[in-house]
């Protein structure tokens with residue numbers, strides 16, 4: 001049976017575009033739309049699909065709460081891939097609707113947050129409603145007796161559901177991009193590629209001064225660059241937080257492996273979410289100026305030195 005992949009549906013979401021970028025070989029019928037982020041996680045967990053794609057973070061709006069909640073508290077899955085794609089928003093309505101007719105607009109919460117300026121200028125009196133995805137909004141608007149007059153969605157979604165564009169390029173910030181992750185059931189971590197990312201959740205032992213510094217310093221002293229840091233409530237009690245961290249590098253590399261061990265020592269719990277190839281990023285230009293981290297050779301040499309000392313040599 002060919003592989004099947006779950007994604008935040010219905011057809012026409014930005015997540016579908018991300019899945020197409022991550023699995024370009026997947027034939028039609030292999031992509032399984034799900035009603036929400038949690039449903040994608042469940043489809044992967046129960047094995048009805050081989051993998052799944054969900055949005056993780058947006059360059060303007062930040063983390064996608066539903067995804068992070070599943071990664072932190074849900075039955076564990078592994079992140080085995082990622083891609084980042086540009087997101088451009090348009091306003092679509094049933095044919096015959098003009099902008100002045102639009103009283104109720106539906107879309108995904110992240111799309112709404114990124115189009116607020118445009119809505120305030122052009123549709124100041126319209127009610128806004130959030131639904132499970134931009135394409136779900138477009139599909140609902142296309143149905144007879146729809147409770148909304150227009151959807152904020154991708155052009156491809158508006159066209160897919162037979163709507164017509166009232167405005168395109170309505171995002172408040174040009175160049176917005178969203179990062180999507182590919183989820184697999186737990187298994188072996190793929191080999192390092194040289195351009196990888198490692199994701200984890202650190203649960204600090206108790207609330208004490210310097211708890212976050214203790215975690216972050218495990219990376220900084222080993223020259224590991226962080227690409228995302230987000231604090232999330234653990235759900236246990238008010239004021240109880242965990243830290244969702246993305247770092248450059250692969251768990252098979254000494255500096256990342258040692259940083260993970262260091263975090264394990266100072267934290268109540270650590271959830272390893274995966275090491276996987278970085279994807280979909282703009283080509284890096286000049287590297288940022290930062291203190292020179294130790295090289296891999298220096299890590300290996302230091303390990304040998306420690307082994308010699310432990311064996312009774314003093315050189």
Ligand SMILES: O=C(O)C(=O)Cc1ccccc1
Nearest residue numbers: 013014015108110111133134
């Ligand atoms: O609703 C969609 O189309 C999604 O894939 C989620 C989303 C929404 C807004 C920006 C990026 C991703």
